[in-house]
């Protein structure tokens with residue numbers, strides 16, 4: 001591994017030292033006190049122009065974008081400040097509400113556990129010791145009870161019992177009891193105590209010392225005796241003909257910047273910035289413990305906060321290189337996350353093969369470069385995996401695992417929007433909907449997007465034998481034309497092209513976005529979650545690039561009435577032909593829990609591919625050398 005120590009690149013995430021400096025200077029400059037909470041502190045990413053013109057020798061001012069929550073005045077403040085302490089901007093955002101902050105959650109849980117009404121209601125359910133109760137703080141992702149809906153920031157507290165010290169608490173949901181807590185005052189403003197249902201008692205053990213897991217295979221070692229084939233310069237990765245920058249944000253977690261591929265002697269730009277800009281989980285069960293669980297894990301929690309420290313040989317196998325990350329806590333402390341991002345190579349089966357008529361064989365093994373991170377948000381784990389392949393393909397895959405959310409209901413009851421996993425233990429139906437923000441720059445910034453579909457003419461002159469089909473390309477000229485759904489029957493995909501750069505056949509060079517396994521929201525568009533996450537009703541959106549438009553449900557989804565983000569920006573119906581465009585691709589899974597998803601769900605996958613389409617004159621895989629002399 002060659003890793004050079006280099007001075008920071010403008011896109012390197014803020015490190016622990018820089019975050020500390022930023023907090024210190026911000027406190028001093030703006031006279032912040034304990035009522036000002038640091039909701040987010042992220043790199044203030046320089047503009048595309050600055051980055052594209054940046055040279056190694058250039059000095060840049062590293063700056064942070066800070067989102068503050070003034071709990072005294074219930075105001076969001078957005079500020080930009082350099083690491084050296086120079087103020088650039090400081091403004092209040094009217095109407096915005098801060099995401100849920102970890103310190104507020106802790107305070108809310110403490111208040112709920114000490115509340116006499118809760119203690120009494122737990123007793124009624126057979127729980128004498130409130131310390132046996134696990135509470136979580138969730139945004140009210142549906143209608144807020146009318147008499148409480150006065151603009152306060154409120155959370156509610158689903159609860160589970162942990163009957164013994166290491167029991168799987170999700171096996172024991174407590175029905176019909178929630179505290180509603182004002183996040184700012186820390187006061188329990190309402191206790192919902194409705195129906196009492198016996199707490200399901202079938203344990204859901206999954207720890208090795210409980211299950212005795214003993215199905216073993218022989219050791220599998222990944223050995224790269226010469227070391228991995230990639231090198232790092234700071235956060236820049238060089239692998240095979242690819243180079244890219246890894247990034248990390250408190251809100252989105254793992255981000256990929258500045259993706260290039262060396263084609264013969266020319267380094268060609270493919271993407272400027274790739275991220276998963278939102279992750280929302282609408283729940284389809286109207287029962288009391290479930291219908292509000294429509295959380296925006298990115299926008300309402302800050303996904304990066306929950307990034308795991310990864311373990312070699314467990315999370316990642318082989319010759320691994322890690323990057324560390326750091327985030328700021330609401331009270332301005334720095335939390336370091338060692339081994340936050342994992343990078344390695346994987347054998348990916350055969351890249352290509354052909355046996356000639358004369359018996360001569362050529363075969364190439366394919367390898368892929370993987371950069372990944374995993375977060376834990378309450379019950380669930382999400383792995384974000386970006387793959388780079390030797391044929392010019394980029395793939396994103398979300399890996400979903402962890403424990404399904406549970407509610408209690410009467411054994412065998414007619415409960416049509418949930419699966420009964422064990423007697424009285426129900427897992428509500430839900431969807432995991434992700435939105436990728438893909439700022440692709442195919443051989444430059446000015447790109448256009450086309451929809452490509454296959455179709456057949458009726459039998460006749462254009463289809464004499466009935467088997468003919470053609471493709472139809474539709475160019476999107478304005479934003480509203482680009483709001484599209486998938487259509488597997490027509491093989492629909494979207495192609496992003498650069499009209500100024502032609503390939504060897506005089507066609508514009510391009511990449512195509514190929515949908516993979518996905519879903520469509522079942523929540524009605526007029527529902528609270530439907531309005532807040534209106535972006536999810538289209539699989540594709542294309543917008544004219546604007547650095548301020550980063551998150552598809554808007555910057556502040558917490559208790560937002562809806563309509564923010566993509567639906568709002570695209571009202572302008574801006575020109576997207578031959579412009580710097582951003583593709584937003586919405587995808588996910590419809591999770592109808594199976595008994596086999598219990599007690600911990602085996603990984604489910606959802607994602608998409610970006611494949612070169614007329615970008616290269618021929619397969620880049622042809623230049624890959626045989627892995628052994630006997631392969632050709």
Ligand code: CO
Nearest residue numbers: 404430432591
């Ligand atoms: Co799920």
